[in-house]
Amino acid sequence: MAAIKIAVLGLTLSVLVGCNGIPRPAGPDETFPGYFTVSSGIPAPYMFQGSAVQWNRQYAVSAAHIPLLSDVVHRCSTGCDLVFIRRDADGSIPTWRPTIVGEKLQTVGLSPFLVTVKGSGTSKGPRVSLNREGDNTPYALNDAPVVQGMSGGPVYGADGAVVGMTVGIFLPKAPLLPSLKNSKSLSVYVPYDIIQREWRLFSERQAEAQMKQIDSKNQMVKL
Template structure:
Protein backbone atom coordinates (compact mmCIF):
# COMPACT_ATOMS: atom_id res chain seq x y z
CA UNK A 1 0.00 0.00 0.00
CA UNK A 2 1.58 3.31 -1.12
CA UNK A 3 -0.31 6.13 0.56
CA UNK A 4 0.09 9.58 2.10
CA UNK A 5 -0.56 10.14 5.77
CA UNK A 6 -2.58 12.77 7.60
CA UNK A 7 -1.24 13.86 10.98
CA UNK A 8 -3.79 16.55 11.85
CA UNK A 9 -7.51 16.52 12.63
CA UNK A 10 -9.27 13.27 13.44
CA UNK A 11 -10.87 10.26 11.79
CA UNK A 12 -13.53 9.35 14.33
CA UNK A 13 -14.90 9.96 17.78
CA UNK A 14 -12.57 9.21 20.66
CA UNK A 15 -13.71 8.84 24.24
CA UNK A 16 -12.32 10.77 27.20
CA UNK A 17 -10.57 8.68 29.82
CA UNK A 18 -12.05 9.93 33.07
CA UNK A 19 -10.18 7.43 35.26
CA UNK A 20 -7.44 9.92 36.07
CA UNK A 21 -4.26 11.38 34.65
CA UNK A 22 -1.98 9.64 32.18
CA UNK A 23 -0.56 6.36 33.31
CA UNK A 24 3.06 6.63 34.46
CA UNK A 25 4.23 4.96 31.27
CA UNK A 26 2.67 7.37 28.76
CA UNK A 27 2.40 11.13 28.98
CA UNK A 28 2.01 14.42 27.13
CA UNK A 29 4.95 16.21 25.48
CA UNK A 30 5.09 19.84 24.34
CA UNK A 31 7.01 21.74 21.71
CA UNK A 32 9.89 23.91 22.86
CA UNK A 33 11.64 26.99 21.49
CA UNK A 34 10.80 28.79 19.21
CA UNK A 35 7.16 27.75 19.74
CA UNK A 36 6.95 26.68 23.38
CA UNK A 37 3.77 24.82 24.32
CA UNK A 38 2.23 25.51 20.91
CA UNK A 39 2.22 21.85 19.81
CA UNK A 40 1.27 18.84 21.90
CA UNK A 41 1.79 15.14 21.33
CA UNK A 42 2.08 11.97 23.37
CA UNK A 43 5.01 9.75 24.31
CA UNK A 44 5.55 6.31 25.84
CA UNK A 45 8.27 5.33 28.28
CA UNK A 46 10.65 2.85 26.65
CA UNK A 47 13.03 2.15 29.54
CA UNK A 48 14.33 3.83 32.68
CA UNK A 49 15.96 6.75 30.83
CA UNK A 50 14.20 7.20 27.48
CA UNK A 51 10.73 7.52 26.01
CA UNK A 52 9.61 7.14 22.40
CA UNK A 53 7.36 9.42 20.36
CA UNK A 54 6.70 10.50 16.77
CA UNK A 55 9.25 12.70 15.02
CA UNK A 56 6.77 14.90 13.12
CA UNK A 57 5.80 17.01 16.16
CA UNK A 58 7.60 20.36 15.65
CA UNK A 59 10.28 21.65 18.01
CA UNK A 60 10.25 18.74 20.45
CA UNK A 61 12.90 19.27 23.13
CA UNK A 62 15.20 16.59 24.56
CA UNK A 63 15.39 14.52 21.36
CA UNK A 64 18.26 12.09 21.85
CA UNK A 65 17.90 10.10 18.63
CA UNK A 66 15.85 10.24 15.42
CA UNK A 67 15.00 7.30 13.18
CA UNK A 68 17.95 6.26 10.99
CA UNK A 69 15.76 5.82 7.89
CA UNK A 70 13.81 9.04 8.33
CA UNK A 71 10.78 7.20 9.71
CA UNK A 72 8.40 8.97 12.05
CA UNK A 73 10.11 8.05 15.31
CA UNK A 74 12.32 9.68 17.93
CA UNK A 75 13.66 8.78 21.36
CA UNK A 76 13.60 11.55 23.94
CA UNK A 77 15.36 11.80 27.27
CA UNK A 78 12.81 11.13 30.00
CA UNK A 79 13.25 9.45 33.35
CA UNK A 80 10.69 6.78 34.16
CA UNK A 81 8.16 7.84 36.78
CA UNK A 82 7.35 4.45 38.24
CA UNK A 83 7.27 1.31 36.12
CA UNK A 84 7.69 1.39 32.38
CA UNK A 85 5.50 -0.85 30.18
CA UNK A 86 6.13 -4.19 28.52
CA UNK A 87 6.43 -4.13 24.73
CA UNK A 88 5.83 -6.79 22.09
CA UNK A 89 4.94 -7.26 18.43
CA UNK A 90 1.27 -6.89 17.45
CA UNK A 91 -0.93 -9.80 16.45
CA UNK A 92 -3.07 -9.83 13.34
CA UNK A 93 -6.71 -9.22 14.25
CA UNK A 94 -6.15 -8.53 17.94
CA UNK A 95 -8.20 -5.96 19.80
CA UNK A 96 -6.23 -2.83 20.64
CA UNK A 97 -6.77 0.44 22.46
CA UNK A 98 -5.27 3.62 21.03
CA UNK A 99 -4.43 6.15 23.75
CA UNK A 100 -3.16 9.73 23.70
CA UNK A 101 -3.71 13.35 24.61
CA UNK A 102 -6.40 15.50 22.99
CA UNK A 103 -6.02 19.17 22.02
CA UNK A 104 -7.95 19.89 25.25
CA UNK A 105 -5.23 18.14 27.29
CA UNK A 106 -7.52 15.28 28.21
CA UNK A 107 -6.54 11.64 27.88
CA UNK A 108 -8.54 10.03 25.07
CA UNK A 109 -8.95 6.45 23.91
CA UNK A 110 -10.32 4.55 20.94
CA UNK A 111 -10.94 0.84 20.36
CA UNK A 112 -10.13 -1.14 17.25
CA UNK A 113 -8.35 -4.12 15.67
CA UNK A 114 -5.01 -4.71 13.94
CA UNK A 115 -5.04 -5.38 10.17
CA UNK A 116 -2.53 -7.17 7.96
CA UNK A 117 -2.30 -4.52 5.24
CA UNK A 118 1.01 -2.62 5.51
CA UNK A 119 1.24 1.14 5.11
CA UNK A 120 4.06 2.96 3.30
CA UNK A 121 4.08 6.74 3.69
CA UNK A 122 5.21 8.03 0.31
CA UNK A 123 5.89 11.50 1.74
CA UNK A 124 8.78 10.49 3.98
CA UNK A 125 10.84 8.11 1.76
CA UNK A 126 11.92 5.94 4.69
CA UNK A 127 10.83 2.67 3.07
CA UNK A 128 9.48 1.48 6.42
CA UNK A 129 6.17 -0.34 6.57
CA UNK A 130 3.82 0.79 9.31
CA UNK A 131 0.87 -1.02 10.84
CA UNK A 132 -2.83 -0.32 10.48
CA UNK A 133 -5.56 -0.43 13.12
CA UNK A 134 -9.07 0.94 12.88
CA UNK A 135 -9.37 2.71 16.24
CA UNK A 136 -10.18 6.42 16.00
CA UNK A 137 -7.34 8.89 16.57
CA UNK A 138 -7.29 12.63 17.07
CA UNK A 139 -4.63 15.32 16.84
CA UNK A 140 -2.39 15.05 19.90
CA UNK A 141 -2.56 11.26 20.09
CA UNK A 142 0.54 10.96 17.87
CA UNK A 143 3.20 9.12 19.85
CA UNK A 144 0.68 7.63 22.25
CA UNK A 145 0.54 3.89 22.89
CA UNK A 146 -1.29 1.22 20.94
CA UNK A 147 -2.13 -1.21 23.73
CA UNK A 148 -2.60 -4.89 22.92
CA UNK A 149 -5.19 -7.22 24.36
CA UNK A 150 -2.85 -8.33 27.17
CA UNK A 151 -1.90 -4.80 28.23
CA UNK A 152 1.46 -4.79 26.43
CA UNK A 153 2.27 -1.93 24.07
CA UNK A 154 2.57 -3.01 20.43
CA UNK A 155 3.41 0.33 18.83
CA UNK A 156 2.73 4.07 18.87
CA UNK A 157 0.05 6.04 17.04
CA UNK A 158 1.29 8.05 14.08
CA UNK A 159 -1.76 9.46 12.29
CA UNK A 160 -4.45 8.31 9.89
CA UNK A 161 -5.02 7.84 6.20
CA UNK A 162 -8.78 8.06 5.97
CA UNK A 163 -12.00 8.47 7.89
CA UNK A 164 -13.36 5.34 6.20
CA UNK A 165 -11.59 2.49 4.40
CA UNK A 166 -13.57 3.08 1.19
CA UNK A 167 -11.00 5.47 -0.32
CA UNK A 168 -8.06 3.05 -0.18
CA UNK A 169 -6.97 0.89 -3.14
CA UNK A 170 -9.31 -2.01 -3.83
CA UNK A 171 -6.51 -4.59 -3.61
CA UNK A 172 -5.91 -3.90 0.09
CA UNK A 173 -7.53 -6.23 2.61
CA UNK A 174 -9.31 -4.01 5.10
CA UNK A 175 -12.56 -5.92 5.23
CA UNK A 176 -14.50 -4.98 8.32
CA UNK A 177 -12.30 -1.95 9.14
CA UNK A 178 -14.17 1.12 10.35
CA UNK A 179 -11.34 3.50 9.41
CA UNK A 180 -7.61 3.49 8.60
CA UNK A 181 -5.33 4.61 11.45
CA UNK A 182 -1.56 4.22 11.26
CA UNK A 183 0.90 3.11 13.92
CA UNK A 184 4.65 2.56 14.19
CA UNK A 185 4.98 -1.12 15.16
CA UNK A 186 7.23 -2.53 17.85
CA UNK A 187 9.62 -4.02 15.29
CA UNK A 188 10.66 -0.58 14.00
CA UNK A 189 10.96 0.87 17.50
CA UNK A 190 13.11 -2.06 18.68
CA UNK A 191 15.32 -1.82 15.56
CA UNK A 192 15.95 1.87 16.10
CA UNK A 193 16.63 1.36 19.79
CA UNK A 194 19.35 -1.15 18.92
CA UNK A 195 20.92 1.38 16.55
CA UNK A 196 20.70 4.14 19.14
CA UNK A 197 22.20 1.87 21.79
CA UNK A 198 25.06 0.98 19.45
CA UNK A 199 25.62 4.67 18.78
CA UNK A 200 25.82 5.35 22.51
CA UNK A 201 28.34 2.52 22.88
CA UNK A 202 30.27 3.48 19.72
CA UNK A 203 29.59 0.06 18.21
CA UNK A 204 27.87 -1.36 15.16
CA UNK A 205 24.20 -2.13 15.66
CA UNK A 206 23.78 -5.79 16.64
CA UNK A 207 21.58 -8.13 14.68
CA UNK A 208 18.71 -9.15 16.92
CA UNK A 209 16.30 -12.06 16.61
CA UNK A 210 12.77 -11.45 15.41
CA UNK A 211 10.34 -10.21 18.08
CA UNK A 212 8.83 -12.95 20.19
CA UNK A 213 5.41 -13.93 18.89
CA UNK A 214 4.53 -16.91 21.06
CA UNK A 215 1.54 -15.02 22.45
CA UNK A 216 -0.25 -15.00 19.08
CA UNK A 217 -1.11 -18.73 19.02
CA UNK A 218 -2.15 -18.39 22.65
CA UNK A 219 -4.64 -15.73 21.56
CA UNK A 220 -5.73 -17.79 18.58
CA UNK A 221 -4.14 -15.21 16.27
CA UNK A 222 -1.29 -14.93 13.80
CA UNK A 223 1.72 -12.58 14.06
CA UNK A 224 1.45 -9.35 12.11
CA UNK A 225 4.05 -9.75 9.38
CA UNK A 226 5.12 -6.35 8.09
Protein backbone atom coordinates in the same frame (compact mmCIF):
# COMPACT_ATOMS: atom_id res chain seq x y z
CA MET B 1 1.00 -15.05 14.39
CA ALA B 2 3.50 -13.11 12.34
CA ALA B 3 2.21 -9.91 10.81
CA ILE B 4 1.73 -9.92 7.05
CA LYS B 5 4.08 -7.33 5.58
CA ILE B 6 2.67 -5.88 2.38
CA ALA B 7 3.97 -2.60 0.98
CA VAL B 8 1.16 -0.54 -0.55
CA LEU B 9 2.37 2.41 -2.58
CA GLY B 10 0.53 5.54 -3.58
CA LEU B 11 -1.01 6.21 -0.17
CA THR B 12 -0.95 9.21 2.10
CA LEU B 13 -0.85 9.94 5.80
CA SER B 14 -2.55 12.71 7.70
CA VAL B 15 -0.45 13.66 10.71
CA LEU B 16 -3.50 13.99 12.90
CA VAL B 17 -4.75 17.36 11.79
CA GLY B 18 -8.28 16.06 12.23
CA CYS B 19 -9.84 12.81 13.33
CA ASN B 20 -11.09 9.52 11.92
CA GLY B 21 -13.60 8.70 14.63
CA ILE B 22 -14.61 9.70 18.13
CA PRO B 23 -12.34 8.48 20.93
CA ARG B 24 -13.81 8.45 24.42
CA PRO B 25 -12.46 10.44 27.38
CA ALA B 26 -10.44 8.30 29.76
CA GLY B 27 -11.90 7.77 33.20
CA PRO B 28 -10.36 9.59 36.18
CA ASP B 29 -9.18 6.33 37.71
CA GLU B 30 -7.80 4.77 34.54
CA THR B 31 -4.05 4.33 34.24
CA PHE B 32 -2.04 3.82 31.06
CA PRO B 33 1.46 2.45 31.70
CA GLY B 34 4.17 4.60 30.17
CA TYR B 35 1.87 7.22 28.64
CA PHE B 36 2.56 10.91 29.09
CA THR B 37 2.11 14.15 27.17
CA VAL B 38 4.76 16.27 25.46
CA SER B 39 4.91 19.81 24.12
CA SER B 40 7.15 21.93 21.95
CA GLY B 41 10.11 23.71 23.47
CA ILE B 42 12.04 26.86 22.64
CA PRO B 43 11.41 29.01 20.60
CA ALA B 44 7.70 28.15 20.80
CA PRO B 45 7.17 26.49 24.19
CA TYR B 46 3.83 24.70 24.63
CA MET B 47 2.55 25.86 21.23
CA PHE B 48 2.37 22.26 19.97
CA GLN B 49 1.06 19.39 22.08
CA GLY B 50 1.35 15.66 21.61
CA SER B 51 1.77 12.32 23.30
CA ALA B 52 4.59 9.92 24.11
CA VAL B 53 5.24 6.57 25.74
CA GLN B 54 8.09 5.37 27.91
CA TRP B 55 10.44 2.85 26.29
CA ASN B 56 12.70 2.01 29.22
CA ARG B 57 13.95 3.61 32.43
CA GLN B 58 15.83 6.46 30.71
CA TYR B 59 14.20 6.93 27.30
CA ALA B 60 10.79 7.37 25.69
CA VAL B 61 9.46 7.51 22.14
CA SER B 62 7.25 10.03 20.39
CA ALA B 63 6.28 11.15 16.88
CA ALA B 64 8.95 12.95 14.86
CA HIS B 65 6.42 15.32 13.28
CA ILE B 66 5.63 17.05 16.60
CA PRO B 67 7.59 20.31 16.24
CA LEU B 68 10.41 21.39 18.55
CA LEU B 69 10.43 18.45 20.94
CA SER B 70 13.11 18.76 23.60
CA ASP B 71 15.78 16.19 24.48
CA VAL B 72 15.60 14.29 21.18
CA VAL B 73 18.56 11.89 21.06
CA HIS B 74 17.77 9.78 17.99
CA ARG B 75 15.69 10.08 14.84
CA CYS B 76 14.56 7.11 12.79
CA SER B 77 17.32 5.94 10.46
CA THR B 78 14.88 5.19 7.63
CA GLY B 79 12.94 8.45 7.87
CA CYS B 80 10.02 6.98 9.82
CA ASP B 81 7.91 9.16 12.10
CA LEU B 82 9.77 8.22 15.29
CA VAL B 83 12.15 9.86 17.75
CA PHE B 84 13.71 8.74 21.00
CA ILE B 85 13.77 11.36 23.73
CA ARG B 86 15.77 11.35 26.94
CA ARG B 87 13.30 11.11 29.80
CA ASP B 88 13.52 9.35 33.15
CA ALA B 89 10.49 7.20 33.90
CA ASP B 90 8.27 8.50 36.68
CA GLY B 91 6.40 5.25 37.19
CA SER B 92 6.32 1.65 36.07
CA ILE B 93 7.86 0.75 32.71
CA PRO B 94 5.34 -0.69 30.24
CA THR B 95 5.83 -4.09 28.65
CA TRP B 96 6.47 -3.96 24.90
CA ARG B 97 5.81 -6.77 22.42
CA PRO B 98 4.83 -7.43 18.78
CA THR B 99 1.17 -7.15 17.90
CA ILE B 100 -0.99 -10.11 16.94
CA VAL B 101 -3.09 -9.76 13.80
CA GLY B 102 -6.76 -9.41 14.70
CA GLU B 103 -6.26 -8.71 18.40
CA LYS B 104 -8.14 -5.96 20.21
CA LEU B 105 -6.13 -2.76 20.50
CA GLN B 106 -6.53 0.50 22.38
CA THR B 107 -5.12 3.85 21.26
CA VAL B 108 -4.43 6.44 23.97
CA GLY B 109 -3.32 10.05 23.77
CA LEU B 110 -4.04 13.72 24.21
CA SER B 111 -7.10 15.32 22.62
CA PRO B 112 -7.32 18.88 21.22
CA PHE B 113 -9.12 19.75 24.47
CA LEU B 114 -6.02 18.66 26.43
CA VAL B 115 -7.68 15.66 28.05
CA THR B 116 -6.64 12.05 27.67
CA VAL B 117 -8.81 10.04 25.28
CA LYS B 118 -8.87 6.43 24.13
CA GLY B 119 -10.13 4.48 21.15
CA SER B 120 -10.78 0.78 20.61
CA GLY B 121 -10.20 -1.30 17.50
CA THR B 122 -8.35 -4.28 16.09
CA SER B 123 -4.94 -4.78 14.54
CA LYS B 124 -4.69 -5.34 10.80
CA GLY B 125 -2.40 -7.72 8.97
CA PRO B 126 -1.12 -5.66 6.02
CA ARG B 127 1.66 -3.18 6.52
CA VAL B 128 1.80 -0.05 4.40
CA SER B 129 4.49 2.16 2.95
CA LEU B 130 3.49 5.82 2.88
CA ASN B 131 4.33 8.01 -0.09
CA ARG B 132 6.71 10.20 1.86
CA GLU B 133 10.09 10.98 0.37
CA GLY B 134 12.88 9.12 2.11
CA ASP B 135 10.57 6.88 4.14
CA ASN B 136 9.95 3.29 3.05
CA THR B 137 9.08 2.05 6.54
CA PRO B 138 6.44 -0.72 6.78
CA TYR B 139 3.90 0.92 9.12
CA ALA B 140 1.20 -1.05 10.92
CA LEU B 141 -2.54 -0.35 10.80
CA ASN B 142 -5.49 -0.60 13.17
CA ASP B 143 -9.07 0.63 13.02
CA ALA B 144 -9.18 2.41 16.39
CA PRO B 145 -10.13 6.10 16.20
CA VAL B 146 -7.50 8.79 16.77
CA VAL B 147 -7.59 12.59 16.92
CA GLN B 148 -5.12 15.43 16.78
CA GLY B 149 -2.83 15.26 19.81
CA MET B 150 -2.68 11.47 19.99
CA SER B 151 0.43 11.38 17.81
CA GLY B 152 3.21 9.67 19.76
CA GLY B 153 0.80 7.96 22.11
CA PRO B 154 0.82 4.25 22.92
CA VAL B 155 -1.11 1.52 21.17
CA TYR B 156 -1.94 -1.14 23.76
CA GLY B 157 -2.54 -4.79 23.01
CA ALA B 158 -5.23 -6.98 24.53
CA ASP B 159 -3.04 -7.72 27.57
CA GLY B 160 -2.10 -4.10 28.24
CA ALA B 161 1.35 -4.36 26.65
CA VAL B 162 2.43 -1.63 24.25
CA VAL B 163 2.63 -2.83 20.64
CA GLY B 164 3.37 0.46 18.91
CA MET B 165 3.03 4.24 18.76
CA THR B 166 0.34 6.22 16.90
CA VAL B 167 1.51 8.58 14.15
CA GLY B 168 -1.52 9.43 12.02
CA ILE B 169 -4.64 8.70 10.03
CA PHE B 170 -4.49 6.50 6.94
CA LEU B 171 -5.94 8.18 3.85
CA PRO B 172 -5.69 5.82 0.85
CA LYS B 173 -5.49 7.16 -2.68
CA ALA B 174 -5.66 3.68 -4.17
CA PRO B 175 -8.17 0.85 -3.69
CA LEU B 176 -7.80 -0.89 -0.35
CA LEU B 177 -6.73 -4.48 -0.03
CA PRO B 178 -9.65 -6.89 0.54
CA SER B 179 -8.66 -7.40 4.19
CA LEU B 180 -9.03 -3.65 4.83
CA LYS B 181 -12.20 -2.83 2.91
CA ASN B 182 -14.54 -3.39 5.85
CA SER B 183 -12.73 -0.87 8.05
CA LYS B 184 -14.56 2.46 8.32
CA SER B 185 -11.33 4.18 9.28
CA LEU B 186 -7.69 3.23 9.65
CA SER B 187 -4.96 4.59 11.90
CA VAL B 188 -1.22 4.29 11.33
CA TYR B 189 1.28 3.33 14.01
CA VAL B 190 4.97 2.54 14.27
CA PRO B 191 5.07 -1.12 15.35
CA TYR B 192 7.24 -2.57 18.08
CA ASP B 193 9.72 -4.24 15.73
CA ILE B 194 10.61 -0.93 14.03
CA ILE B 195 11.05 0.80 17.39
CA GLN B 196 13.20 -2.09 18.62
CA ARG B 197 15.33 -1.86 15.47
CA GLU B 198 15.95 1.83 16.03
CA TRP B 199 16.75 1.28 19.70
CA ARG B 200 19.43 -1.24 18.78
CA LEU B 201 20.92 1.18 16.27
CA PHE B 202 20.91 4.01 18.80
CA SER B 203 22.49 1.76 21.44
CA GLU B 204 25.22 0.68 19.02
CA ARG B 205 26.02 4.29 18.17
CA GLN B 206 26.18 5.17 21.85
CA ALA B 207 28.56 2.29 22.52
CA GLU B 208 30.80 3.33 19.62
CA ALA B 209 30.91 6.92 20.86
CA GLN B 210 31.84 5.77 24.35
CA MET B 211 34.63 3.57 23.02
CA LYS B 212 36.04 6.45 20.97
CA GLN B 213 35.96 8.64 24.06
CA ILE B 214 37.80 6.01 26.09
CA ASP B 215 40.38 5.50 23.33
CA SER B 216 41.06 9.23 23.12
CA LYS B 217 41.71 9.37 26.87
CA ASN B 218 44.00 6.35 26.72
CA GLN B 219 46.24 7.59 23.92
CA MET B 220 49.92 7.28 24.76
CA VAL B 221 51.91 10.51 24.98
CA LYS B 222 55.29 10.10 23.29
CA LEU B 223 58.20 11.79 25.07
